[in-house]
Amino acid sequence: MAPFGTEDRATAAGEPAGPPHGGRRKVARYAVPATVVGVAAATIGIVPALASSGDPDLPAISAQQLIEKIAASDVQQFSGTVRVNTDLGLPDLGGLAGGLGGGAAGGGDGSSADPSAKVTELATGSHTLRVAADGPDRQKVSVLEDAAEYSLIHHGKDVWGYDSKSNEVFHTTADDAGRSAPGKDKPGKDGHGKGERGAENFTGTPKDFAEQALKAAGPTTSVTVDGTAQVAGRDAYKLVIKPKQSGTTVGAISIAVDAGTGVPLKFTLTPKSGGAAVVDVGFTQVSFAKPAASTFDFTPPKGAKVTEGGDRAHQGKGDGPLKGGLPEHLLPTPGGEPGRGPDGLKVIGEGWSAIAAFDTGAKGGVPSGSEVGGDLGGFLDSLGDKVSGKFGKGTVFSTRLVNALITDDGKVYVGAVTKDALVEAADAGK
Structure with a gap:
């Protein structure tokens, strides 16, 4: 299907057509000021994660309407498989992977089951995740590896990490004050979506990435609808976000949005330099049915080494710009306001x-x-x-x-x- 009409481009100028001003306030939570990805946790491209079986014939929709559809989506129950490809252009870490992973190799005082130990592993290459969520208190992400599996489970106040390869378990508790529904940013004091979401709410799905990109919708950005696609067997619209500014390394972001639920099904970020995508995250299979309650049950296996991580609310404290861990604006959120930043940043x-x-x-x-x-x-x-x-x-x-x-x-x-x-x-x- 050819790109939709010129009304899409009204959004790019920061003058959305359609809903009255009051109706746009909810969208502002998501479209204007989690992390450009707290370095990344979040970053990713290359082999298309999802096969397309043709462009479905869907009713025309403007970019503003599609953004509102994403913002209005309140899907809190789902399960499926996500393919993640990352190509930041980093050199082969070789023997550094374990050291930089903070115990990823199981050495030192760290635990290979600590979620922070997985960051360097997910920052490059291809990975398959099995994901599930049932409301704000139950999520599970499993990284499938050769003959092994790493799982991060959030169930109520408990957050468990389990590395089957080393038979190690990491346990900590969720911070109630910073917790919100899956994929939702808790609004800041200024009413914008200043993400206070902890790792226990990161589901590893395209929606986590899409919400960061939607903060760019404004006068510095062109936002259009570029036809349709089929992703993981579901009909979707393709939302394309392109920076208008020079000097940025971002070329374009493409988000496939489920036509029925408004849930982002695929997220692709390509650099201005061209070539393979830097980030490509997408469902290969998805269901919006309620996952079985047993999905989120976890008991440390017999003989497993268990490391207690304490309360997240008390971790990473200190002075200076890195107080409380990696600052939210270490990578400025597109569309953010100049001069905003914590503790001297x-x-x-x-x-x-x-x-x-x-x-x-x-x-x-x-x-x-x-x-x-x-x-x-x-x-x-x-x-x-x-x-x-x-x-x-x-x-x-x-x-x-x-x-x-x-x-x-x-x-x-x-x-x-x-x-x-x-x-x-x-x-x-x-």
Whole structure:
């Protein structure tokens, strides 16, 4: 089906057609200011996750109406299989994977079942997830591996991680104050969707990613409906989001939205540089029936090593810009407001070209690979480029989507922007 008509483009100019102003307030929770993905947890592309069996013939719909359909969707019960492909352009971590994973290899004081140990594993390559949710208090995500499985289960106040390969269990408790329905951001004090969702509510589905992208709907963004598709056996509309600004590394985002429920079924982010997608997350099979209650039951297997992680509400506390863990705006949310950020973190610019900046207080800059030596030294050299400007000297670490400049006097500039944009921001901040 050909792209829908010109009314879609009214949204791109920030002037949605159709519903009255009051009806748009609910959409603003999702379409305007979780994480550009707390570095990523969230990031992903390449082999199309879902096969298409032709373009279904669906009633025409405007971009604004489709965004409202996503915002109005209140599906809290589902199960299915999700295919995740990630291509950030990172070099092979080799022997570093275990060390960077915080115990992923089972060494040291960490637990291989700790969810944080899985971040580096999901940041590259292809993965199959089995997901299920039944309201705000029950979710389960299982990462299927060769002859093994890792599961993260949220059931009431309990959050369990289980690694079948090592037979290790990680247990912690959910923070009631930060919990909300699956896929929903808890509104901030200003009424916008400032995500306070903990890991226990991240279901690993396209909706988690789509809600971040929808924050970009505004004057810095073009939003259109580009026909239809069939995803995981369901009819869907294709919503396309493109930055209008220069300097960003984001090319386009495509979201396949279920025509019946409004649930995003597939999310694909392609870089401006072209080539394979950076992020491709999509259902290969999905059901919106209530999952069996036993899906969320978990008892540590006999002989398993159990590590207690304590209450999430008390983890990661400290001073400075990283207080409470990775800051929400470490990667600026497209459409966010300039100057907003926690504990000394400053957001420079707006929209897709926004850059987060903070001062680590560390002097001396990033050591070279020869100074560090070993696998870590090689890793640093493969990512880092030495740069200089009015700000002085520093090192830019690059991926296909996110770039970060660390200056020799300890300042950090990071965003989904080009290396030149980072240097210009550092020069302007000097």
